[in-house]
Amino acid sequence: MRYLSDVVSWIAFRTTRRYNIIKLRGLEPNYWDKDTMLLQAIMQLIVDFVEVECALMSREEPATRRERLIGLLPWALRVDEWSRNAARGVVYLQEQTTLDDVNTPENYRNPPQARAAREILAVYRWWKEVRPNRLNPFVEDDYGKMFTAKKFMKMSSQNNKEDAKMMKRIIDIREYLWT
Numbered sequence: 044m045r046y047l048s049d050v051v052s053w054i055a056f057r058t059t060r061r062y063n064i065i066k067l068r069g070l071e072p073n074y075w076d077k078d079t080m081l082l083q084a085i086m087q088l089i090v091d092f093v094e095v096e097c098a099l100m101s102r103e104e105p106a107t108r109r110e111r112l113i114g115l116l117p118w119a120l121r122v123d124e125w126s127r128n129a130a131r132g133v134v135y136l137q138e139q140t141t142l143d144d145v146n147t148p149e150n151y152r153n154p155p156q157a158r159a160a161r162e163i164l165a166v167y168r169w170w171k172e173v174r175p176n177r178l179n180p181f182v183e184d185d186y187g188k189m190f191t192a193k194k195f196m197k198m199s200s201q202n203n204k205e206d207a208k209m210m211k212r213i214i215d216i217r218e219y220l221w222t
Contacts, residue, residue: 085210086170092220093167097132129171136164159219166209177202 056062067083068090075083139160142153180198213220 082206082210085213086166088220089163089167089170089213093132093136093163094127094129095132097135098128099126101128101131101135102138133164133167136160136167140164156219159216162212162216163219166212169209174205177205 065084065087067080067087069083069087070079137160140157142157142160144157178198180195180202
């Protein structure tokens with residue numbers, strides 16, 4: 044029986060459950076500089092962590108018939124994309140942020156995990172909500188003019204610093220990115 048399980052795992056990890064590959068959903072097929080790919084890879088891992096892994100850890104009951112059916116499939120046949128649920132992942136992280144609450148029973152308190160959950164949630168929300176809406180120095184301003192070189196460089200520098208700050212926040216709590 045163990046041999047059969049090993050064979051199923053070997054096949055699954057090469058077909059449906061390819062955890063050694065990061066799909067950069069935010070980039071169109073094209074050539075990309077490595078700094079862009081690095082940012083996208085780190086943030087895609089955070090998005091996948093929240094929307095797949097945390098969503099699966101959520102104690103909420105599956106809301107739809109489709110979610111219940113996916114839960115019935117053997118693990119080797121499940122594709123993580125089918126389990127992706129941003130709302131459930133956020134709810135799970137919000138629960139984790141209260142683990143250092145004074146009202147939490149002492150044997151359930153885990154302050155480092157709560158702090159990490161707050162960081163993950165903050166970076167995830169920044170990536171999904173704030174960053175897509177920030178000014179882009181490559182586009183025209185409200186008056187239909189391109190930014191001046193000085194303003195372009197300043198805005199570009201600010202954006203790069205903000206991106207680096209968010210990547211560093213993830214690096215600092217990377218040991219908590221497991222479920």
